[in-house]
Amino acid sequence: MSVIFVLIGFSSFVAIMFLAAYIWSVKTGQYDDNYTPSIRILFDNEVKKETSKKNS
Amino acid sequence: MRKDQEIGIAEKLICYHCGEECSDDEIRIGEKLFCCNGCKTVYELLDANDLCTYYNLDENPGLSQKNDIKKNFDFLEDPELKEKLIDFTDGKITTVTFSIPQVHCSSCIWILENLYKMDSGIIHSEANFLKKIVSVKFDEEKTNLKNVVILLDSIGYEPDLNLAEKEFEKSAVINKKLWYKIGVAGFCAGNIMLFSFPEYLSLNDLTTDNIKPVFSYLNILFSLPVFFYSASDYFVSAYKGLKKKIVNVDVPISLGIIVLFFRSLFEIFTQTGAGYLDSMTALVFFLIVGKMFQNKTYAALNFERNYKSYFPIAVTIIKNKIETTKPVEKLMVGDRIVIKNGELIPADAILINGSAFIDYSFVTGESNPIEKVNGDLIYAGGRQVGGAIEIETVKEVSQSYLTRLWNNKVFEKEDESKIDAFVNVVSKYFTFVVISIASFAAIYWFPIDSSLAFNALTAVLIIACPCALALSTPFTLGSSMRIFGRNKFYLKSTHIIEKLSSITSIVFDKTGTITETKNAHVNFQGDDLSDYEKKLVKSLVRNSSHPLSKSIFELFESAELLTINNYQEIPGQGITAEIDGNQIQIGSKTYVLENSNNDENNLSTKVYLSINESVKGFFTIGNSYRPKLKEVISSLQDHYKLSVLSGDNDGEKETLLQFFTNRTKMLFKQTPYDKLAFIENLQNKNAKVLMIGDGLNDAGALKRSNVGISIAEDINNFSPACDGILDADSFNKLDTFIKFSKTSKNIIILSFIISFLYNIVGLSFAVQGSLSPVISAILMPLSSISVVVFSTLTTNMIAKKRGLL
Structure with a gap:
C-alpha cells in the first residue's frame, strides 16, 4: 500500500507542472488578446505571382 | 466583376477602397472606382x-x-517625445505601441x-x-518612428498619438x-x-488511517499559497478599511478565512480533526472568480481622458522665421505657433496672421466655425478650418480657459473608495451580529466545556463567513454590466450601477446630448425651388465635405447629379461652381451677398443660396432632437428632477418646452464652470446627480456628478472622462437602464436574504459546537453556488423580459 505515497508524489508533481504551464501561459500574454488570433489563423499564406485571385 | 459594375451603375457607384458612394466614375483604375484621390492613392x-x-x-x-488632412509628423524626431512614445529601444531595435481607433475589420x-x-x-x-x-x-x-507613423497615416490608419494613453497598461498588470x-x-x-x-x-479501515495524516499535511502544504498569496488582497483591503474605521465586506471575509486556516492547523497538528482547508481554499477560489466576473472592462474604451488626449502632442512654432516643432507641454507664453487646417489650438492665443475660422465643436458642441480677425483672442480647444494661421500664445496650456477646468479639485485623483457600496453597509451590521453570536455561544459553553466553547466560537465565525454575501454583488452587477454593454451602454466599473440606482436628479447638456450632431435639421426659406434648381444645389454640395453641405445634400431627393465645373471651396465661407452654365453660390451671408454687414444676430445658422447672382433664399440649420426624446423625458419626469444646461443662447427655449415641462430648470449660456457649479449646488442640497453630456465643456460636470455619462455617436471617438459611455442609438433606453439598475439592487438584496437563510441553518449547527468538516464542505459551496446561480439567472431573466437581451 505504500506505493500510494509514491503515486501521490508523482501525481502532485504532474499537477504542479500543469499549474506552472498555466502561469507561464498567463505570463507570456496568451490571455491578453483572445480575439485577434481567431482572425489571424484564417489568413492564407501568400503565394507570390498570384494575380488572378482578385476577380471572384 | 463586370456584373458587379452593372449593378453599380444601376444603383450606386461604390468606392472600391472605402465603400462610400462615388459622385461619378472619374477616379478609377481599370474597373475599380474610387470616391476620392485619397482612396485611390492608398489602393x-x-x-x-x-x-x-x-x-x-x-x-x-x-x-x-x-476628409483626411495630411499632417506633419516632424515632431516625432524630437528625442524627448520619442522616448515617451516608444515602449523599448536598445538603439537598434525599437518597439512601439500605437493606438489606432480606426481598426474595424479583419482586413x-x-x-x-x-x-x-x-x-x-x-x-x-x-x-x-x-x-x-x-x-x-x-x-x-533602416527606418524611424516618424517613417512608421507616416506609413500608417498613408494607408489610412493614423495612430492616435498622445502621452496620456499609456495608462491602459497598468490595468493589464x-x-x-488576478x-x-x-x-x-x-x-x-x-x-x-x-x-x-x-x-x-x-473511511475507517487501517490503511486509510495511515494515509489520513499524510493527506492532512499535504493539505496544509497546498493551503499555504492560497492563504498567503491568493487571499492576500482581502486581508489588505480589510486592514485598510479598519484603519479608516470602516468595516467593509472584506473584514468578515478575512476573519472567516483566518479562523478557518488556524483552526484547521490546530486540528491537524493536535490530530483532533481533519480541518476545513477544503472549504477555505474553495471559498477563496469562488471569491476570486467573482472578482474576475466583476472586472469586465471594455478594452477599447477609455474613461479617463482629459484634455491632453484631445490636444496634439507637439505644435509647429516659428522662431526667427524658422519653423520648428515643440512639445505642447513646453509651450510658453509668447510663442508663435502655426496652426494648419484641421489642427487644434493648444492654448489661449491671439491671432497674428491669416484668416481664422474656428470650429469650437469640441468645446461647445457647436459645429459652425466662427470667424476671427487679427488681434482676436482664440480660446484653446478650437479647431482651425481653412488655411494656416499664425497665433501667439497668451497663456500656458494648463492655464488656458478650457484646460484650467482640469485644475479644479474634482479632477484630483481620488482613490475609488467603495464605502457607499451597499454590501459594505450590510457587512457592518453583519460583522457585529456574527461576533456577538460567536461570543455569546462561547460564553454559554465555557462553564460546561471549555473546548466546546472554542469549537463553537470558531465554528460560528467560519460558517458565517459571508462568501455568498460577497459573491452576490459581483455576479449581479457583473451580469447587469454585460447586459448594458450589449445595449451599447458601457460602464467603467460595476459599482456605477449601484450609484445609478440611487440618483434623484438628472442634468442634461443640450448640444450633442439631447440634440443630434449627425443630422442637423435643415429648412429652406425663400423662393420655391424648381426640381432643376434642387438638382443644381445637390450637385454642388456633393463636392464639399463640410457637415452643413452634407445636411443640405440630404434635404433634396434627387438621384441624378450634374457635372460641375470650376468648383471652388473657401473654407469657412462657402462653395461655388458652374453647373450647366449656371453660376451657383452657397455660403455665409458675407460670401453670397457680397456687400452686406455680418453683424446680423442669427439664432440659428443661415446658409445663403444664390443662382446666377440672384439670391434665392437661405437654409436654416436648426437643432434636431434625438428621436424618442419626448418619451424618454416624460418617463423620467415623474421620478427625477430634470435640468437642462446649455452653452448656447436661449433661442431654442421654446422648442425645448415641447419636450420638457415647466418644472424643468433650463439654464442657457453656461460655461464649463457654471455647469460644474450647478452640479455642486445640487449635491449640496443632498441630490444624487446623474449628468449626461458629451463634449469637453461638460468634463467638469461629468466628473463632479455622482454618475457622469457621456453620449457618443461613435463610441470609439473621443469622449471626456466619465463613468459610462452611452451610444447615441441607445439614448431612448435611458429610462430602462436606470430602472434596471434599481432591479439589480433588489436582486442583490434578495441574494442577501438567501445567504442569510443558509447562515441561520449553519449557525444552528455552529452554536451547538457540532459543525463537522463535511457539513461545512457541503454548506459553504452550496450557499455560494446557489447565490451565484440565483443572481445571474434572475438578472438575465429580467433583462430578457424588459427587452434588454
Missing part, C-alpha cells in the same frame, strides 16, 4: 506592394480618405500585420483587435495578477478536495 500603394489581399478579406474595408488586422512588406525596416507588427492597438518592432538603422491568483487558488482547492476524500467518505 495604388497597396497594389504596388502586392498587398491586395486586403480587399479580398472584407468588402470595401478601407477608410474614407476624403485591418491583416494590413497592420503586413507592414513589413511596405517598409523593410519594420521587423514585426502585431495588432490587437479588441484594444485597437498595434505594436510595431522596427530597425532603427492588475488583471494578470489570473495568477485564480489559477493558484483553483489548483490548490481542487487538490485539497481530492485529498479530503477519505474524510468525506468516513
Whole structure:
C-alpha cells in the first residue's frame, strides 16, 4: 500500500507542472488578446505571382 | 466583376477602397472606382506592394480618405517625445505601441500585420483587435518612428498619438495578477478536495488511517499559497478599511478565512480533526472568480481622458522665421505657433496672421466655425478650418480657459473608495451580529466545556463567513454590466450601477446630448425651388465635405447629379461652381451677398443660396432632437428632477418646452464652470446627480456628478472622462437602464436574504459546537453556488423580459 505515497508524489508533481504551464501561459500574454488570433489563423499564406485571385 | 459594375451603375457607384458612394466614375483604375484621390492613392500603394489581399478579406474595408488632412509628423524626431512614445529601444531595435481607433475589420488586422512588406525596416507588427492597438518592432538603422507613423497615416490608419494613453497598461498588470491568483487558488482547492476524500467518505479501515495524516499535511502544504498569496488582497483591503474605521465586506471575509486556516492547523497538528482547508481554499477560489466576473472592462474604451488626449502632442512654432516643432507641454507664453487646417489650438492665443475660422465643436458642441480677425483672442480647444494661421500664445496650456477646468479639485485623483457600496453597509451590521453570536455561544459553553466553547466560537465565525454575501454583488452587477454593454451602454466599473440606482436628479447638456450632431435639421426659406434648381444645389454640395453641405445634400431627393465645373471651396465661407452654365453660390451671408454687414444676430445658422447672382433664399440649420426624446423625458419626469444646461443662447427655449415641462430648470449660456457649479449646488442640497453630456465643456460636470455619462455617436471617438459611455442609438433606453439598475439592487438584496437563510441553518449547527468538516464542505459551496446561480439567472431573466437581451 505504500506505493500510494509514491503515486501521490508523482501525481502532485504532474499537477504542479500543469499549474506552472498555466502561469507561464498567463505570463507570456496568451490571455491578453483572445480575439485577434481567431482572425489571424484564417489568413492564407501568400503565394507570390498570384494575380488572378482578385476577380471572384 | 463586370456584373458587379452593372449593378453599380444601376444603383450606386461604390468606392472600391472605402465603400462610400462615388459622385461619378472619374477616379478609377481599370474597373475599380474610387470616391476620392485619397482612396485611390492608398489602393495604388497597396497594389504596388502586392498587398491586395486586403480587399479580398472584407468588402470595401478601407477608410474614407476624403476628409483626411495630411499632417506633419516632424515632431516625432524630437528625442524627448520619442522616448515617451516608444515602449523599448536598445538603439537598434525599437518597439512601439500605437493606438489606432480606426481598426474595424479583419482586413485591418491583416494590413497592420503586413507592414513589413511596405517598409523593410519594420521587423514585426502585431495588432490587437479588441484594444485597437498595434505594436510595431522596427530597425532603427533602416527606418524611424516618424517613417512608421507616416506609413500608417498613408494607408489610412493614423495612430492616435498622445502621452496620456499609456495608462491602459497598468490595468493589464492588475488583471494578470488576478489570473495568477485564480489559477493558484483553483489548483490548490481542487487538490485539497481530492485529498479530503477519505474524510468525506468516513473511511475507517487501517490503511486509510495511515494515509489520513499524510493527506492532512499535504493539505496544509497546498493551503499555504492560497492563504498567503491568493487571499492576500482581502486581508489588505480589510486592514485598510479598519484603519479608516470602516468595516467593509472584506473584514468578515478575512476573519472567516483566518479562523478557518488556524483552526484547521490546530486540528491537524493536535490530530483532533481533519480541518476545513477544503472549504477555505474553495471559498477563496469562488471569491476570486467573482472578482474576475466583476472586472469586465471594455478594452477599447477609455474613461479617463482629459484634455491632453484631445490636444496634439507637439505644435509647429516659428522662431526667427524658422519653423520648428515643440512639445505642447513646453509651450510658453509668447510663442508663435502655426496652426494648419484641421489642427487644434493648444492654448489661449491671439491671432497674428491669416484668416481664422474656428470650429469650437469640441468645446461647445457647436459645429459652425466662427470667424476671427487679427488681434482676436482664440480660446484653446478650437479647431482651425481653412488655411494656416499664425497665433501667439497668451497663456500656458494648463492655464488656458478650457484646460484650467482640469485644475479644479474634482479632477484630483481620488482613490475609488467603495464605502457607499451597499454590501459594505450590510457587512457592518453583519460583522457585529456574527461576533456577538460567536461570543455569546462561547460564553454559554465555557462553564460546561471549555473546548466546546472554542469549537463553537470558531465554528460560528467560519460558517458565517459571508462568501455568498460577497459573491452576490459581483455576479449581479457583473451580469447587469454585460447586459448594458450589449445595449451599447458601457460602464467603467460595476459599482456605477449601484450609484445609478440611487440618483434623484438628472442634468442634461443640450448640444450633442439631447440634440443630434449627425443630422442637423435643415429648412429652406425663400423662393420655391424648381426640381432643376434642387438638382443644381445637390450637385454642388456633393463636392464639399463640410457637415452643413452634407445636411443640405440630404434635404433634396434627387438621384441624378450634374457635372460641375470650376468648383471652388473657401473654407469657412462657402462653395461655388458652374453647373450647366449656371453660376451657383452657397455660403455665409458675407460670401453670397457680397456687400452686406455680418453683424446680423442669427439664432440659428443661415446658409445663403444664390443662382446666377440672384439670391434665392437661405437654409436654416436648426437643432434636431434625438428621436424618442419626448418619451424618454416624460418617463423620467415623474421620478427625477430634470435640468437642462446649455452653452448656447436661449433661442431654442421654446422648442425645448415641447419636450420638457415647466418644472424643468433650463439654464442657457453656461460655461464649463457654471455647469460644474450647478452640479455642486445640487449635491449640496443632498441630490444624487446623474449628468449626461458629451463634449469637453461638460468634463467638469461629468466628473463632479455622482454618475457622469457621456453620449457618443461613435463610441470609439473621443469622449471626456466619465463613468459610462452611452451610444447615441441607445439614448431612448435611458429610462430602462436606470430602472434596471434599481432591479439589480433588489436582486442583490434578495441574494442577501438567501445567504442569510443558509447562515441561520449553519449557525444552528455552529452554536451547538457540532459543525463537522463535511457539513461545512457541503454548506459553504452550496450557499455560494446557489447565490451565484440565483443572481445571474434572475438578472438575465429580467433583462430578457424588459427587452434588454
